[in-house]
Amino acid sequence: MADGKKSEERYLVPAVEQASRVLFCLAAAGASHMSLLEICAQVGIHKSKAFSILETLQRFGLVQRNTDGKRYALGPGLVSLSRKVLDDLSPPRLAQPILGELAAKAGSTSVLGLIDARNIFVAAKHESEGNIGVTMRIGHRLPLTYGAHGKAIVAFLPRKERDRLLREKDLYFHGDPSRLDRARLQKELARCRREGFAEDLGELNRGLHVVAAPVLGPNRAPIGFIEIFVLFSGKAVHRFGPLVAEAGKTLSRKLGADVDERRDDF
Numbered sequence: 001m002a003d004g005k006k007s008e009e010r011y012l013v014p015a016v017e018q019a020s021r022v023l024f025c026l027a028a029a030g031a032s033h034m035s036l037l038e039i040c041a042q043v044g045i046h047k048s049k050a051f052s053i054l055e056t057l058q059r060f061g062l063v064q065r066n067t068d069g070k071r072y073a074l075g076p077g078l079v080s081l082s083r084k085v086l087d088d089l090s091p092p093r094l095a096q097p098i099l100g101e102l103a104a105k106a107g108s109t110s111v112l113g114l115i116d117a118r119n120i121f122v123a124a125k126h127e128s129e130g131n132i133g134v135t136m137r138i139g140h141r142l143p144l145t146y147g148a149h150g151k152a153i154v155a156f157l158p159r160k161e162r163d164r165l166l167r168e169k170d171l172y173f174h175g176d177p178s179r180l181d182r183a184r185l186q187k188e189l190a191r192c193r194r195e196g197f198a199e200d201l202g203e204l205n206r207g208l209h210v211v212a213a214p215v216l217g218p219n220r221a222p223i224g225f226i227e228i229f230v231l232f233s234g235k236a237v238h239r240f241g242p243l244v245a246e247a248g249k250t251l252s253r254k255l256g257a258d259v260d261e262r263r264d265d266f
Contacts, residue, residue: 033071092124099126114224146172148212149225151198155189196245213248218256
């Protein structure tokens with residue numbers, strides 16, 4: 001055994017480890033309840049030890065018995081624990097420090113948007129303390145394919161889903177659908193997949209440049225985007241791209257996405 005592994009196991013508390021294994025055993029059970037003997041067999045602990053652990057867990061509502069008192073299942077006390085975990089893992093909560101750091105580095109407003117069917121909505125934002133800023137209210141909605149965030153999202157969709165969406169009539173990547181340049185769009189999407197970010201250089205709002213990167217969920221499909229609004233020259237905008245791309249990757253990792261795994265469905 002490696003020295004590092006030995007050092008880690010030095011601090012393990014046997015009773016806590018066994019209790020954790022009991023909980024995971026009940027969670028993986030095919031049936032709704034398990035007997036004491038079944039738990040002992042799967043976890044590999046003595047009957048008296050398992051009984052003591054189950055009684056202790058039951059006291060805190062983490063385990064419950066069925067009506068005959070002979071079989072066990074996970075208890076309602078886990079609901080409050082899981083609710084806290086889910087709250088802490090919510091994209092807006094996890095994004096706040098990332099948006100703050102990004103806004104400070106870029107001297108701009110940073111935004112987290114989440115996908116809602118064929119639209120996106122602003123779920124979180126951070127405005128820099130500079131003299132010039134861009135205000136966007138929480139809850140503001142835009143078409144999914146609008147501008148830089150649309151390119152960032154669609155570029156990272158699986159190929160079949162992306163191709164299906166691009167066959168639609170009303171696409172807002174370049175503003176009004178009548179202005180869509182499909183050949184140019186394909187180049188922009190390829191560049192976004194390669195560099196990790198997309199841009200809108202004042203095309204949708206004169207003088208306002210946007211840099212966006214996708215935010216991926218556990219299945220590595222886009223769930224939203226991070227973007228910044230920049231009031232500098234178009235040439236200066238591109239240097240902010242890697243910052244936005246890294247911010248998107250950081251949030252994606254916190255949400256359970258393996259952003260470094262190669263994808264073959266582009």
